[in-house]
Amino acid sequence: MKTYEIPNEIELANTLEQKLELLKQIGRSFSVFRIDCGSCNGCEIEIFAAITPLWDPERFGFKLVANPRHADILLCTGPVTRQMYYPLLRAYEATPDPKIVVALGACGVTGGIFYDAYSVLSGIDKIIPVDAYIPGCPPHPASIIYGLTTALGVLEQKLQKVSFEEEGDLPPLVEDSVLGNTLFERDLLVQAKRLMSYVFGRKLFDKYIKALVQSGNTKDPKATKVSITEAIQTEEDPRYAECMGILHNEIYTQYVLCEEEDKIDLHRVIWGAK
Amino acid sequence: MMKLLDISKKYGEITHKYPFEPYKVSDNFRGKPAYIFDLCIGCAACGIACPSNAITVQFNDDKSKLVWEFDCGRCIFCGRCDEVCPTGAIKLSEEFELAVKFDKSALIQRGELDTQYCTTCNKPFSAKRLVKYSFECLSKANVSEKRLEEAKNYLCMCPTCKKTATVATFTSGKEMVIE
Numbered sequence: 001m002k003t004y005e006i007p008n009e010i011e012l013a014n015t016l017e018q019k020l021e022l023l024k025q026i027g028r029s030f031s032v033f034r035i036d037c038g039s040c041n042g043c044e045i046e047i048f049a050a051i052t053p054l055w056d057p058e059r060f061g062f063k064l065v066a067n068p069r070h071a072d073i074l075l076c077t078g079p080v081t082r083q084m085y086y087p088l089l090r091a092y093e094a095t096p097d098p099k100i101v102v103a104l105g106a107c108g109v110t111g112g113i114f115y116d117a118y119s120v121l122s123g124i125d126k127i128i129p130v131d132a133y134i135p136g137c138p139p140h141p142a143s144i145i146y147g148l149t150t151a152l153g154v155l156e157q158k159l160q161k162v163s164f165e166e167e168g169d170l171p172p173l174v175e176d177s178v179l180g181n182t183l184f185e186r187d188l189l190v191q192a193k194r195l196m197s198y199v200f201g202r203k204l205f206d207k208y209i210k211a212l213v214q215s216g217n218t219k220d221p222k223a224t225k226v227s228i229t230e231a232i233q234t235e236e237d238p239r240y241a242e243c244m245g246i247l248h249n250e251i252y253t254q255y256v257l258c259e260e261e262d263k264i265d266l267h268r269v270i271w272g273a274k
Numbered sequence: 275m276m277k278l279l280d281i282s283k284k285y286g287e288i289t290h291k292y293p294f295e296p297y298k299v300s301d302n303f304r305g306k307p308a309y310i311f312d313l314c315i316g317c318a319a320c321g322i323a324c325p326s327n328a329i330t331v332q333f334n335d336d337k338s339k340l341v342w343e344f345d346c347g348r349c350i351f352c353g354r355c356d357e358v359c360p361t362g363a364i365k366l367s368e369e370f371e372l373a374v375k376f377d378k379s380a381l382i383q384r385g386e387l388d389t390q391y392c393t394t395c396n397k398p399f400s401a402k403r404l405v406k407y408s409f410e411c412l413s414k415a416n417v418s419e420k421r422l423e424e425a426k427n428y429l430c431m432c433p434t435c436k437k438t439a440t441v442a443t444f445t446s447g448k449e450m451v452i453e
Contacts, residue, residue: 056289106326109347109378113326125378134373135381137350142290142297147373149293158371159346163384164311170403171312173361174410182415198357199302 004089004127013097019131022098023152026072028061030152033071033095037088038120039078042138043105047075050141057145060154068094073151079107079120080127092128102151103130104144106137113137178209178218184255185209191251195243207231208244212252221262224252229264242266299368304351306369309344309383313363316340316387316401320355320364329355337398339386346372346381361407392432394439399432 034047051057051064065071068091080088092099103124106112111122124130134147149155177185188208193201208228212218215227228248235241245264253263290297299305318331321342328348334341355364374380387401412425428436 053289055292059289106348106350109381110345112348113350115326115348132373132375133347133378133381135347135349136370136372139372140299140303140370142292142299143370143372145292146371150373150375155293157374157380159374159380161380161382161384162309163386165386167386167388167403168312170315170406172410173313173315173407174414176414180416182411193357198353 003085003121006128007093010093010097014099014129018098019100022072022100030060030062030073030148031065031071032062032073032075032148033065033068033091034075035068035077035084035088035091037076037078037084037108037124038081039105039107043077043108046136046138046141046144047077047104050144055141055145057148060149060152062148068092069096071095071099073100073102073148075102075104076124076130077104077108079111079114079117079122080124081120085121085127088124088127100132100151101128101130102132102134102147104134104147105139106135109133109135178212179255181255184251187254188247188251191247192243195246196239200239204240204243204247207235207240208247211244219256221252221256221258224248224256225262225264232264299370303368303370304353305367306346306372307344307349307351307353307355307364308367308369309342309385310363310365311385313361314342314385314387315361315363315403315407316342317360317404317407319358319360323354323358325352325354326350333389333398334386338389340389340401342385342387344383346383347378390430392435393427393430394435395432397432405429 034044036044047064049055051062057063068074072095074091074095076088078084092101101124103109107114108124111117111120114120115122121127125133132147132151134143136143139147146155150157174182175185189201189205192205192208195201196204208231211228211231212224214231215223217223225248228244232241232244235244245266249263249266252258316331321327321329321331326348328345328350330341330343332341332343333339351366353366356366359365372381387403389398390400390402390405391398408429409426413422417425428439431439
């Protein structure tokens, strides 16, 4: 669906040659006008983080202006709601030619998580021609600086379309179980992720398996108890230490016949006592 | 005025030198999901988990390939694909330099996987690698030789044919392998 026909004189005044000519003319003084087209304000917070002294885009001459008539660059965020459709067009037409349009954030690029909502037009490029896209939800200040400098031709674009079409051989994906039963690894990983979420859960799983293998005989509850206790004591992060104990008590005891005394005592921290 | 200069001298320069020097993002930064095609089995768990449908897993037009497609422009970097991936084919990287100029298709990543056809009705229903992976999982899970042979047949059948085949075995009075 084409919603907006760009007037002929704007289209003629915005060719690539004219934009490159503009970049040569203005040198190191870029005025950026920011339009919020129904964004959640996450992108705005990151834009203002990017113009703080910590990142200081005035090194390249970027500064935010309060009026589209003063601007060279339009920085558009948000999935373009129906309410913001006409204000966006007014700002676009008010900007002097040639103008550079940058779509910021996942919403500005494609509509992001709102792409199929009823009240949005999903993406700045559905309405006006866009010169640079900065994805991210919200983009890191460094991404914003990178995107703006890329748009001006200072840096090169890194991302290219990647397409894999030929299938190679599948490497062996399933490793042999340390206990001879893959259900043990499955239960262990599920419980580790439940305790510490996916990233840290995977690390916990690796730490536990490493400690278990170090015991020499993984099926001997006495040896594994010594090995896991040692791993708990040398562990710097108390969260991993406690969770390793919980994993041993809850999962390992289900797969290997254990007495009550083979469980690890988790009440090793006595608060207040030195 | 001199006081101001003194203060700024005391705190030094804190501006990141970013575009001229590489910037190190903090630990556990959620950057662009990196896709390792050689590990992908086409199970579509990431496509189901993705809240913004940035990942789609679909058959192509003539159903000869299962196409995995990721649009970085729509990704909200939540990491759910990383969470559900059984083989670690998709993992959040630390890449944050994602901006592209003019052409939005540079944000897309694709992978085409061979399709598995049903042995009974010849309908495409899954990726070949998924069947291979499932069999590999089963063969290491202490199941008997006979049961494994039966599973090999059932794995290459589409869900409808599998249902019919199971009912046929039940009603024919043949001996089932039950563990």
